[in-house]
Amino acid sequence: KAGVTQTPRYLIKTRGQQVTLSCSPISGHRSVSWYQQTPGQGLQFLFEYFSETQRNKGNFPGRFSGRQFSNSRSEMNVSTLELGDSALYLCASSLGTAQGFSYGYTFGSGTRLTVV
């Protein structure tokens, strides 16, 4: 079956602009999580959506937002871009959780965002 698809693969934006990243999860996966990966901070959790509802959120400013559609596809938006937002943004799809434990993630290849 098809994996997790993230588009676009690469983006270059200017400070102050906004950007929208897209993620299509594995068919049947209702949970989509987003992570930011940078050399300095490593992998940091942004948020998780499950059945169109944000279920969990990391410690990122309100400039970072997301949504999930009825077909489980998810978008992540970053407004008023800063140089420090340059990173690899990874989407991970999952069946969700059982008894509080994760079934585990399947990651997309990521979107490399460069802010200049």
Place this chain on the structure above:
Amino acid sequence: AQSVTQLGSHVSVSEGALVLLRCNYSSSVPPYLFWYVQYPNQGLQLLLKYTSAATLVKGINGFEAEFKKSETSFHLTKPSAHMSDAAEYFCAVSGPNTGNQFYFGTGTSLTVIP
């Protein structure tokens, strides 16, 4: 609170030698533990996971890891390194208090010397 510590941000081994990547976790309850591998400009690929069944877990590409509760460790090993094993490796933990959120270690970059 959940956390993961990976000892050694860079590990170099000769081709054919044993690979040992260290991971220690902190969790107030028995966790689920994962190892992922990342190749340049790619996402993370699951190598193996521990979900409270057998303590010795076998994964893909000849990797395995052993859950040791007394040592709070989940080290990743492979008996014989191959050039294609050169990549970044991440240990991660999730648990009943974290839902679907994973806590990742800072990663270990593995270099394989021919």
